[in-house]
Amino acid sequence: MIIDKIKKVSIQEETPKKNVRAADMLIGKWVKCDACKEILYKEDVRKNYSVCPNCGKHFRLSARRRIAQIIDEGTFNELNADMQTRDPLNFEGYLKKIESLHEKTKIKEAVTTGIGEINGEKVVIAVMDGNFMMGSMGSVVGEKITIAVEKAIEEKLPLIIFCVSGGARMQEGMISLMQMAKTSAAIAKLNDAGLLYISVLTDPTYGGVTASFAMLGDIVLAEPKAMIGFAGPRVIKQTIKMELPDGFQTSEFLLEHGFVDKIVERKDMKDMLHKLILMHK
């Protein structure tokens, strides 16, 4: 699949102009950019890192595609690929939903972790996938991230995490919330070991992931125009009963407010990561 998230653009959308949520219409070999509405040839989009050649909109990527863009071909060794989702609340329909997502997405959980090389530099990498339960963090995501951090410490390697998440996974209740503490504590250990951690924020990164490892990188990078925050814009709007300023919670907004080090376009991401890794050798 070329564009990962495919959804019809509804004409009743509240914000019809610049809808930053990825909503891409697939018409055979053509897709419509949900930002600039241009009809694009899929192959052009694919060759352009799944970025709109017309307006630069960064479409959402699956973990698999992301890894292919960042990690040198043939060097990726996945860790804990088969870890099973748990159901601590016995939440009705949860495991069934997970099962159907296994079929649909061909991945087992919302994060893929492993060891691979970036232009020959070995790293531990974790890549979240928004197609799987909105990239939400339940016990498996928390556990896989933690193991990845511990692996980086054990092998003295830099750690890269690509974030995309709706937040903590509600269906797992408090176990899910506790993953925020667990992953943050793991990052603290990595810091004590003097190892580099680069967090890359992609569209969208929210809730419990923002409020844990996503914001704790030595260096925090973001893709252009990604939506990043703790509370979602809808909740904030309901609370303050006011319109939110243009560009609220975009990467550019976070850069302006001092919470992102640098905005990096997807085509430059691999080389930027490589450069930063070399600066820490």
Add this chain to the structure above:
Amino acid sequence: MSKTAWDKVTMARQLERPTALDYIDKIFDDFVELHGDRVFGDDKSIVGGIATLNGMNVTVIGEQKGKTTKENIERNFGMPNPEGYRKAVRLMKQAEKFKRPIITFIDTPGANPILGAEERGQGEAIGRSMMEMSKLKVPIIAIVIGEGASGGALAISVGDKIIMLENSVYYILSPEGFASILYKDSSRAEEAAENMKITADELKNMGIIDEIIEEPENGAQNDIDNVSKKIKKCIEDSIKELSKLDVEELLNKRYNKYRKII
């Protein structure tokens, strides 16, 4: 009669329920409140300072709700802004410097979903607080006294002992929010509360908290002296137990406490 999870949600949120400052007043011999995060401001929904407990100095931090509407507006209903977490971290690092144990009181409906809190990075503030707490070289005891909701509660409750009052609750988000998101019907909050595993008993069984402090039948407000005494005893015992560990053991134990939650 045994109480349902929803009964406890209701009790945990009662306006008459003792707040952090009520307990601080009853438990400690002396308390000097300190203010400000040294970055932006002073958040009144988190109080903190230095207190003495039987002659020992401790650092105390608490999420503070109001008892009246006026007080609640002043305290922002116990919903911290980023400055609150940053003040907490500042005071906790101060505690580490002077080798004082840290005691936190948890009582919040959650983080503050407003524009300013986002502009000033509440996600970063919560994450950093947890990260810092995980490696502070002094004992940390967290006590959930009322409502422990979401990141706002977790932010100052990463510690060596997590204690809950019998009728307090600790959840990933309010049962109303949970019902609204997962059942698409916020009126099913009561049902959500029963399914979410948010009571002290359930969380102790799951290994998320360590101890439960009993309350009078109709809630802590009916005998605050007695509940305070029990909390005090629990704090004393915990400090005694944790003081026996050297720093490395303390930190390893704390790390593993969270590490094993899957």
